[in-house]
Amino acid sequence: MKPSLALTLLLSLALAQGLSLEEALKKAPSLNPVQAALLEEENKKKELERTLADPLKTALSELQARQAYALAQAKRARALRQAESSLVSAYTGVLEAELQLRIAQKALLLSQKAERAAEIRVKGGGASPLDLEKARKDRLEAEKNLRLAEAGLWAARRNLKSLTGSEEALPLGPLPAPPGEVEGLLAQNPDLLQLRQGLELLDFQLGLLDESFAPRREMENLKDQRESLAKTLAEAERGLRIALEGGLERLKALYQGIEAAEAAYKAAQAQLEADQKRFRAGLLSEIGLQGTELAALQAELGLLQAKTGYLKAYYELLAR
Template sequence: MKKLLVLPFLALALAQPLPEALKKAPELPSVVTARLEYETRAKDLERTLQDPLRTGLAELQARQALALAEARLNRALAQGEESIASAYAGVLEAEAQVRLAQKALEVAELGLKATEIRLRGGGATPLDLLEAQNRVLEARKNLELAQRGRESALAQLKNLLGDWKVEPLGTLPPLPEERVVEDFLKAHADLLQLRNTLELLRFQRGLLDESFTPRKDIEAMEDQMATVAKNLENLEKSLRVGLDARYRQLAPLLQAVKNAEEALRLAQERYKAEGKRVNAGLSSGLALLQQELSLKQAELSLVQAQSAYLKAYYGLLASR
């Protein structure tokens, strides 16, 4: 039985973000189905090769069927990993959204208390109070929406993995080499299916005896070969454009992660500085809380940037 195709950079990816979750991909129903098909085709080829009366055509068809089943299994695995990575990142995004919404509500509630105090002292108007109350209501609504979003994201992940606790992504997979586009075109299941068809037609054409086969039958087969060859060429061009576009978006997305990391570092420094001002009596607790809110926003932005890169990365893997 042939060893399944696993590209080098994919192995690197598995060792870094959400490694344990990705290992569950072979258990997904679509992958199990594809593996059973692969095993069936492998047995068919084995039986064919053991048949002393086999024909060259039968052997070619059995080998083609196994190669196509292998390509489809690899694609199913990659698509399963994409689903898991997307769901995993979705939970991390949703949890960051909840943390931000909780902090925004805390800021709004403290702002409302401050407005109430100022109103009693004549430093605020009833309109100021109404606006502060509306901010609290809006913050509570946003928190409820974020919590529902988290529940939905957790349900999606549970549907794939069962009960699973997510952890921060940590190190992201590196950019794959540019040759990945060519590698995927060589291994693409749809292209392989057309190549198999063209190879089979050429084999059958070679079996025709021009002395006994009507010319119209020969021409019909040659026309069919030309049509398949043209379809193969067109599909390869289309897939190349799509794969290249997916590959080209990875570098900017990875740069966006680096930018978000720097923005988070600056937010952390501002929060620490504001804490020192509060301790020195130079600032208020509300100002510190607002800086903490900015910190939560920066944390969310980083998670979103990481998620965008991760989804694009595994989306490329699934495009084979």
């Protein structure tokens, strides 16, 4: 009873110290890239305030100050979304690594049992030395995979801790649904905003010129610049729209794929329950039950990876 109670207390403590994904995402504003973008936004806001308070300001200087502040806001918002994407990647990395470690542990146990069974069969004349050699190779491979899984979990936890201060991740909750369309993502993209601001600035400058006092060549140069920039904007918007729409379709496919992974997981759990009953009834060997347990863990990993793959793609799309 004592070891079981101690294990329960340790697991409870780990869960208490762990972060939910929602809590992890709240750490995004404190990450360095977001803080740097926030500082730039605050600087541009101060510059705008100084410009607006200047009695000698011009309409052009006010427009430029307003544009700089709006662009800084958009860049800060994107930095926040990119930070959230990094946090999701680190968070899900821990969940996957933990389950991969459990699978590696189960696989090693199974390979050890298989090697022992091969040794007994060889002694009894029911297997050849080659069978035993293969079982040993499988066990060595399982040991190597376990060491890799342990290293992977260590690295994943270190990564999460460097971002959030915690190295424990709690199970995932409900997943967000895919965005309905990409127009909002296009509107908030800082790269497109900067190009639109360039067009606005050129239009403003053209509006300041008059053929009666401005050289025709200067006006033609500005018009040529505007035409070139308008083409650049249209091409950039077209390219980003295609990328976002493609990402959205992929996201929808990943979302639907979760249902198939859930069905596979439920089937594996049902098989495990059936084999546990068969084992208790003496109809299945211990090694056979362990094989089913390993298959159930692999199905669980498949479901987890379907969810984490969707989550990562979701936040990557928002961070474009």
